[in-house]
Every structure is written in C-alpha cells, then in structure tokens.
Amino acid sequence: MGKGTKKAVLFLSPFFVSLVALFIGVYGVSPEVIIKILLNELIGFDGELKASAERAIVVDIRLPRIIMAGLVGAALSTAGVTLQAVFRNPLVDPYILGISAGSAFGCAIAVGFFHFLPLQLSAFVFGILAVTLAYAIAKTQEGVPRVSLILAGVIVSAFFSALVSIVKFLVDPHRLQSIVFWLMGSFNLAEWRAVKTAFLGIVLGILPLVLMRWRLNVISLGDEEAKTLGINVERERLILVALSTLAVSVATSLCGIIGWVGLIVPHIIRMVIGPNHRDLLPLAIFGGASFTILADTIARSITKFDIPIGIITALSGAPFFAYLLRRSGRELWR
C-alpha cells in the first residue's frame, strides 16, 4: 500500500467506523430503517417516522454518542502526539502525565462544592496544574529524563486521584452517584448539547495544534537545538501544552477519565506513516476518532451492560505500554 492510500484509508476510517457503529446496539433496529431514518432527518418526508422510538434511539442516542466518542478520541490522541513531541518522550500521554486526573479533580470540586465555577474552566486549570507539577518534579538541569517524567506523572495522578476520593467522601450523596459514574469514563451521557460543548472546546484546542504541527518536529529535537534553529522553546512549549490540556480537559469534563488512547493511537499511526508530525498529527485526529468509536461500540455491545469505555482502552492499552517498555529497553533511561 502506498503512502497516499494509507493516508486516505486513515482519513476515511472514522466515517466508516461510525456507520458500522450506528448499526450496532442492544435495541435492534434494522439497517433499512436506520438508513430511512437518516434520510428522513436530512430531507424530512415522513412525519410519523420522526416521532418513532427507533428514530429517538438512532438520532438522539446512538448518533451523539458516536460523535462524542470521535471528538474525545481525536482530542486524546492529538494531545498524545503533541505531548510526546514536546517532552521528547514516546511513553507519555495526557493520562500518564496526570492531566486527566487533574482535570477530573477540577470537575469534581466544581460539581461537588463550587457550583459557580464553570466546569470546563475548573477542569482546564487543574489539568494545567497537574502537568506543570509533573514537569517541575521531573526536570533536571540537563533536561527531563524519560523515566522521571513518567514517575512524576504517576505521583501527580495518584495525588489528584486521592483528592477526588476526598471529594467523593465529603460530597452530598445525591451528587455522589453522578460523580462516580462519570469518573469511570463513559459516553452514555452524551446528548446533543454536550456534543456541542465538546465540539467547541476540542476544536479550539486542536485547530492551532494542527497549524503548528510541523514545528513539533523541530521541538522534538531538544531545547538547545530548537533554540538555535530559531524557536522560542519555553514559549511554544507552554502554548502547545496548554492547547493539548484544553482539549483533554474538555473531553474529561464531559466523559470522565479515559486512559491509553493518547498513547496507543500515536504509536500505531507512527508505525504506519512515519514520525513526521506534518502527517502524523492530522492522521492521529482521525485515527483517534476511529479507535475510540470502535472501543465504545465494543463497550456498549459486548455484554448486556454498558461497560465503561475506560475498561476497554485499559485492557488494550496496558499490554501495549508493556510492549513499548520492553522494546525501548535501555534507551528509556537516558
């Protein structure tokens, strides 16, 4: 397969996967009916169909859920690509660096105590705080050693997870259930209003990253080299990390903590298309969307219950991480 074909397949994959996902579900709706419903939404010829239960399932439950999964997957994997380049560390992603846990804590206190705080803002602020802490802990004079950064991320994640537990402990029991459920990471709360918020926040984070994608090549060479090539590394790193955090915190605020997507997807795309961020980053958007839609379809159809998607991504992500760890061997310690 040529490079062009591979790119085309990746770009088209979310649409294909979405179509398949639309046909799958616990409540059986036949493919003909689904196509009819979709056409009816576009042109609107059948008033009776508009009011049917099938239509509600397809248009108000499955469709927003699929789009939400696609948006969140795109956010997580784009952030993964960016963070891996900025920190020159192929083993990090928003989850490992503690951004997800930080954002989750931001949401938890906004939901639990400070209702006046805008949820997304609180998530963003604590996401930034978490990644800054991880970076500050790991930083040495000669740079940021890879293992140290991962360990720092683990520490920060553990800390914020503990804080979330305190919130759970103290919060009004009526609110507790919604926090617990949302924290596990799931798309089953997705409805059109949430999709709109996700779309706005995630596009706002991702779009500048797409425009700046080529510079990630240079930044990934290291601070000194990037500086002599003409990049103000401190400033651009801040911009890139903030944008990634924005996308991730919006995703977390709506769908909870979903790990591993930001780690796995960039690696798979890199294996297919190479490390050049000019292609890698846009393709990671589409690859991330497909992967997450697929994982969510499995999560909601493999058993009678709606399994939190975080479980599916962890089941595939943890072995993948182990494989990467084995493969990078001694290089990791530099």
Place this chain on the structure above:
Amino acid sequence: MLRVKNLYFRHRGTGIDILRDISFEAREGEMTTLLGPNGSGKTTLFKCIAGIWKISKGDILFGEKSIKDYNYRERAKIISVVPQEHQPVFPYTVFELVLMGRVSRVCLFSVPTKRDEEIAEEALSLLGIEHLRDRDYTKISGGERQLALIARALAQQTPLLLLDEPTSHLDFKNQITLLKKIKELAREKNLTVVMTLHDPNLAMIFSDRIVLLNKGSILCTGSPKEVLNPANLHNVYEIEVSILSNTDKCYIYPII
C-alpha cells in the same frame, strides 16, 4: 565578520566568571577554530555565541550590528549551528531533518513551502548526500549524520556557521573529508566559519585563525603557526610537545 568584544559569562546566581574578557574576530571565507583543553571554556563560549546562554557582559557583533539581544528567530537567520551528531527520539528521514533548518523562515501557523523544500534539496546536493534523502537519520553512520546536520545548517542560509566539535565521533578518514568539505564551503559561499576542535593537529591543518583558550580566557589568537608553538601548547595542555616541520607543513607531537 563576527566580532566578540570583551565577553564575560557567569551562570546566574554564581559569583564565578566562567569566561573572562574574551575578544576575537572571525572573518568571512575563513575557518576560525576555538581550541583548548577540557574545561577551558570553549563549549561555554560556543553556547554564548550560539545564543543558548546569555552573556553577562560585553558584546557580540555581526558586521556593525550587535546580535546579543536578538531573539531566537532573528539570530537563527544569521547564525546556523551544527551540534554534535546525536540520536533524535523519533526517526525522521534525512530530508525531513534538513528541512527543519527552514523553521526560522516559516511562520508560527504554517508549514514549509515548495521553495523551502527546494532549498533543502540543494543543501543535500551541495554536500553530496542526495542518496541519503529518504533514509532514516537514526540509521546512517556517524559521518553521514554529521553531513546531514551541516546540510541542515546550509538550508538555514546564514552567513555564519558554528560547528561544535564536528569531528568528535568520526574516524580518521571522515574527520579529514568533513573538514575539507567545510573549508571548501567557507571559501565558495564566503561563509564565516567558527568551530571548536579537540585535536591541535586538525586545527593546524584546517584553520585560518586559531583562538587558544585556557581556563576561561584567551591565551592568544592568530594564524595556526603563530599560535601553535611548543610554549603555548605546554602552557595550555601541560604536556611537553615538539613541532615537526617540513617546508610549509607542521605536525605537533607529544614528547613521551
């Protein structure tokens, strides 16, 4: 012409000057070598000129303009830096790496143009490494990597070229071919070349001008023959050397 005037450097928060009163000139079309033992301050001086570290006192002039307060982008249009060959985290191709030399000319929200790509191709062919174009930079030899980094510096299209120990990881043959190539480029394109070297003999053969550093200050500057005499070398390296000369060629060898 690059002029360093009364340059001082100390790390922030420390009271010790690592570089003291450094002044020298490097001319167009010439090879200027910073020479000195480990700890003499040549790497520090290199980083000061490259703009990685900010100088404490003094000035760095290019032509008539002071460039010490230039931002990274402005400086990268005047000085290109060839680091020691290294392994990047991600296996970019040689062409992708060379193209990165254009980043100071590409605006923040953009990607390189066709013209930038042509310039990168030209840089590859100037160094005779077109055949490496699509190879992974991580999978070629040390000498080839060094050439790729020089091609990237040429793609940057700057009048000044700084090289950090370009021969350090190379075998005997590659050391000679590389320095020959750099000298040709300096002459052809009228570049001001400043490099650091470890080996006084290589400095003797290839430099037009040598800046001999010792413990953070300059011992002397001048042509290789003026600077590299047994007394100066003994003073700096603290070993006895003798100079074998045969008509116009000289060779420094240690007395053991």
